[in-house]
Amino acid sequence: MLNMSSTKICILQMGYCHFDTAQIYGSEPALGNALNKAISNGLVEREDLFVTSKLWGSNHHDPVSALDQTLNNLGMEYVDMFLVHWPVRLKPWVFNPLPNEEDFEQLDLETTWEGMERCLELGLCRGIGVSNFSCTKIERLLDYASIIPAVNQVEMHPMWRQNKLRAFCKDYNIHVSAYSALGGPGNYWGSTAVVQNPIIQSIALKHNATPAQVALRWGLSKGASVIVKSFNKERLKENIGALNVELEDDDLLEIKQIEQWKIMRGEYYVNRTTSPYRTIQDLWDGEI
Ligand SMILES: NC(=O)c1ccc[n+]([C@@H]2O[C@H](COP(=O)([O-])OP(=O)(O)OC[C@H]3O[C@@H](n4cnc5c(N)ncnc54)[C@H](OP(=O)(O)O)[C@@H]3O)[C@@H](O)[C@H]2O)c1
Structure with missing residues (x-):
């Protein structure tokens, strides 16, 4: 051990x-x-x-x-x-x-x-x-x-692609760093929706890769640094292997069609009395 x-x-x-x-x-x-x-x-x-x-x-x-x-x-x-x-x-x-x-x-x-x-x-x-x-x-x-x-670290993965934020940050030369790059499967607030998404799974199959590698490679292909967590040695190896996966234009187009879903909504920082944010929309300034 x-x-x-x-x-x-x-x-x-x-x-x-x-x-x-x-x-x-x-x-x-x-x-x-x-x-x-x-x-x-x-x-x-x-x-x-x-x-x-x-x-x-x-x-x-x-x-x-x-x-x-x-x-x-x-x-x-x-x-x-x-x-x-x-x-x-x-x-x-x-x-x-x-x-x-x-x-x-x-x-x-x-x-x-x-x-x-x-x-x-x-x-x-x-x-x-x-x-x-x-x-x-x-x-x-x-x-x-x-x-x-220099950086804005935000949730970003194939189901929450941050198109507007990425374009905005690019204009100001602010690097976007992607957290929960797999959608946080196993976290109390996270989801397996990204790694279990059928489009991600079929792209993985096509490249002899894993769904996690496809999700991570997608983030890298958008110029983000991807932050992924694992306590498991095999998955740590698998995740760094994303660097060896090559996605094709067709794959990126397919990923673009996946329905968007913001998993980490930050509801803990919203309340009607003392928080500056009354609603989740306030917290994200309507950008979700
Ligand atoms: N700035 C912020 O507000 C913020 C918010 C959230 C997270 N973060 C940062 O981002 C890091 C990662 O985010 P996260 O933990 O939310 O999301 P994540 O990396 O998307 O998900 C982590 C979960 O995915 C599992 N996992 C890892 N590799 C896998 C693979 N290849 N296949 C299937 N499952 C896999 C892990 O389980 P095992 O351990 O069992 O492999 C773990 O439960 C955090 O550690 C933190 O540093 C920042």
């Missing part, structure tokens, strides 16, 4: 180099521990890794201190990318991915973004960006930002 750190070393040997974490996931210490071990064993150099972490809603008032804490958790001097996790501000003591109605504070993205820019100036990160931001929210942010977000 593999222990956590040997699994992580195998991951590096498979070719993974981008690691996505966040303070709210609780995974920063384990990730930092495994990566630092691999660095000190000479398996990899820090410069060859790309580590992303994220600012939780309860830290919007002080991104610099939050990133200090993240670096402390990771045992690293910098992260490659630091993202505003959600356009949601919570009371400073709330450390819960599913906040209660009384946990919300008034959103002030201008001040939060100033703090993010300060993180970059201080050299605590090499890039700053956002996550779960609509085109509308980015457009507003661009009115006051001195530094344009």
Whole structure:
């Protein structure tokens, strides 16, 4: 049986180099521990890794201190990318991915973004960006930002293709990073709909690939970086194998016909009293 750190070393040997974490996931210490071990064993150099972490809603008032804490958790001097996790501000003591109605504070993205820019100036990160931001929210942010977000990390897979957002981000040179690139099968909020989609399955069959590989390759073909999670060594190998799958124009056209479905709707950040978002449509500015 593999222990956590040997699994992580195998991951590096498979070719993974981008690691996505966040303070709210609780995974920063384990990730930092495994990566630092691999660095000190000479398996990899820090410069060859790309580590992303994220600012939780309860830290919007002080991104610099939050990133200090993240670096402390990771045992690293910098992260490659630091993202505003959600356009949601919570009371400073709330450390819960599913906040209660009384946990919300008034959103002030201008001040939060100033703090993010300060993180970059201080050299605590090499890039700053956002996550779960609509085109509308980015457009507003661009009115006051001195530094344009480098990344918007959003749900993206063959059933939620983000056409409008991708075109918008391209205009501003903002990289789109695709989370739940398989639709999050097995997650409490996720779905098997992507990997079980008949069109994805038939394209997989045609290329002697797996449905997951087709979904991941589709994201890559759209210029996104794809963030996929697995605790299973065989599926980790399978997923990196997506790099060897070639999709044809016909495949992409077929995928374009699949009915769209946003799986991660963010209903936990919507309420009628304290959240800035009364409805799910408000949260995404009608872009769903
Ligand atoms: N910014 C945000 O708000 C946000 C939100 C969600 C996620 N994320 C990031 O994105 C990462 C991935 O997202 P996710 O976990 O939601 O979605 P995902 O990667 O689409 O789905 C993960 C699930 O898929 C299963 N899986 C992995 N490879 C598979 C394969 N080849 N075939 C079939 N099933 C497979 C995994 O199970 P096994 O472990 O059993 O393989 C796991 O249960 C997260 O870890 C996080 O870093 C960010």
